[in-house]
Amino acid sequence: MTTSGASPRESWPLWEVFVRAGRGLSHVHAGSLHAPDADFALRNARDVYTRRSEGTSIWVVPADAITTSDPDSRGAFFESPAGKNYRHATYYTASEGVPHL
Amino acid sequence: MELSAELAGGEGRAATADVAEYALWLGDDALILSQQLGVWIARAPELEEDVAIANIALDLLGHARSFLRYAGAYDDRTEDDLAYWREEPEFRCAWLFQQPNGDFAQTMARQLAASVYLFELYTALQNSSDETLAAIAAKAVKEVEYHRDHAVQWTLRLAGGTDESRRRMIRAVGDVWPYVGELFRDEPLIDRLEDVAVRPSTLQPAFDAVIAAVFAEAQLELPSAPMSSAGGRHGSHFSTLGYLLAEMQVLARQHPGVTW
Numbered sequence: 001m002t003t004s005g006a007s008p009r010e011s012w013p014l015w016e017v018f019v020r021a022g023r024g025l026s027h028v029h030a031g032s033l034h035a036p037d038a039d040f041a042l043r044n045a046r047d048v049y050t051r052r053s054e055g056t057s058i059w060v061v062p063a064d065a066i067t068t069s070d071p072d073s074r075g076a077f078f079e080s081p082a083g084k085n086y087r088h089a090t091y092y093t094a095s096e097g098v099p100h101l
Numbered sequence: 102m103e104l105s106a107e108l109a110g111g112e113g114r115a116a117t118a119d120v121a122e123y124a125l126w127l128g129d130d131a132l133i134l135s136q137q138l139g140v141w142i143a144r145a146p147e148l149e150e151d152v153a154i155a156n157i158a159l160d161l162l163g164h165a166r167s168f169l170r171y172a173g174a175y176d177d178r179t180e181d182d183l184a185y186w187r188e189e190p191e192f193r194c195a196w197l198f199q200q201p202n203g204d205f206a207q208t209m210a211r212q213l214a215a216s217v218y219l220f221e222l223y224t225a226l227q228n229s230s231d232e233t234l235a236a237i238a239a240k241a242v243k244e245v246e247y248h249r250d251h252a253v254q255w256t257l258r259l260a261g262g263t264d265e266s267r268r269r270m271i272r273a274v275g276d277v278w279p280y281v282g283e284l285f286r287d288e289p290l291i292d293r294l295e296d297v298a299v300r301p302s303t304l305q306p307a308f309d310a311v312i313a314a315v316f317a318e319a320q321l322e323l324p325s326a327p328m329s330s331a332g333g334r335h336g337s338h339f340s341t342l343g344y345l346l347a348e349m350q351v352l353a354r355q356h357p358g359v360t361w
Contacts, residue, residue: 012147033149040254044149047156 014063015041017048019055027059035060108167109240113233114174120231121175122193122290123298125183126334127222128168129194132184133342134215135161136349137202146205153251157212160244167237185353189336189343196331197280199339203273206266209255210273216249217311218284221304230296253315260319275324282328284308290334 012034018027030049035041041060050058069078115121138158145151169180197215202208223245226238259270285305291298316323331339353359 012149034147035149036258040258043251043254044153047153048149051156 012036015045015060016063016066017041017045018059018061019045019049020057020059021054022056027057030054032063038062108163108170109237110167110171110233113171115171115233116231118175119290119293120234120297121172123294124168124172124234126193126195126290128165128172128183129192130198130215130219131161131168132165133192133194133345134198134211135159135165136345137198137200138208138212140202141208157248157251160241160248164237164241164244167240171233171237181353185350189338189346191336192338192342192346193334193336194338194342195280195283195333196329196339197277197284199333199342199345200277200280201341203276204269206259206269206273207276209252209259210270210277212248213252213256213315214277214281214284214312216245216252217308217315218281218304219245220249221307221311222299225299225304229298234297256315256321257319260321270319271321274321275326278324279326279329280331283331283333286334288334 013036014032015035015038016032017030019030020027030045033041033044033048035044038060042058045058045060049055115124135158138154138161141154142151142158145154165184166180169183173179173183197211197218200207200211202211220242223238223242227235227242229235229238256270259266261267285301285308287300287302291300312323315321331337333339
């Protein structure tokens with residue numbers, strides 16, 4: 001007898017869940033869950049992540065459809081822009097009459 | 102916020118004994134189904150399904166509390182008095198809701214019949230001349246619509262899944278369907294509650310149409326088994342209800358007045 005979910009064939013695929021809290025906001029990663037297909041992933045996401053009116057919209061994405069950065073090469077990949085002030089648009093002065101730049 | 106303030110139906114007191122009895126029927130249906138589903142918690146096929154079934158069970162428990170509170174207010178009993186201190190023959194739930202969980206397919210077949218029926222019932226009950234019943238129905242119908250969707254999704258997947266899942270779904274539908282007919286039987290009480298209660302027989306065409314559409318998509322055949330002689334509305338119950346009540350009531354009866 002095998003443990004349920006122990007073999008790949010038995011377990012449901014993993015989905016990443018993105019929830020939009022309100023109009024005008026972006027979808028934010030809320031977590032992940034298992035589901036047999038996309039329709040059920042949406043319903044499970046609704047149960048797990050939006051039961052208390054947290055969201056107005058849900059996206060689900062198969063976890064293996066997401067290409068991620070390599071956590072081991074963090075240093076080079078996410079090198080801080082500190083010391084590269086020329087990259088920040090802080091040297092410019094706003095022209096008069098352009099109040100909302 | 103007081104937990105009871107979340108219940109629909111506010112502070113009403115049933116106008117007549119008949120209205121209270123009708124509320125008891127609906128409350129018992131929801132209470133017993135909720136208790137059945139609660140057994141699945143930590144036993145469902147996957148953690149996510151555990152959460153889904155628990156949510157559905159809690160929704161139903163909320164409906165049961167609202168109905169029972171309304172029913173009990175008529176003769177000064179609390180919802181807990183009704184849930185924990187009535188004997189088996191005093192319950193009024195239809196047999197469908199008492200059917201044992203069986204395997205997952207059987208639970209889903211029962212859930213399909215129950216939620217399609219409850220959706221049609223609550224949709225109609227929103228027009229009740231009894232404001233409390235209408236308010237409870239208005240809150241419940243939105244939740245039951247989701248329960249129905251959940252059951253439909255599983256019916257399609259089990260019927261269209263593996264040979265084994267399809268075999269089990271067909272067997273489950275065959276086991277559950279004899280108890281569907283009772284839901285649409287017009288009891289004498291209904292005749293006395295014109296405009297308050299929903300006449301059960303009027304719900305059947307809509308129920309049949311929804312089920313026919315789901316079964317067509319799932320390539321399931323409607324079982325031809327004869328209707329059982331179920332008598333839940335009169336206090337005659339399926340053999341397993343006693344065990345379920347014993348488990349549900351044991352804590353309250355061993356420690357009367359306990360709070361947690």
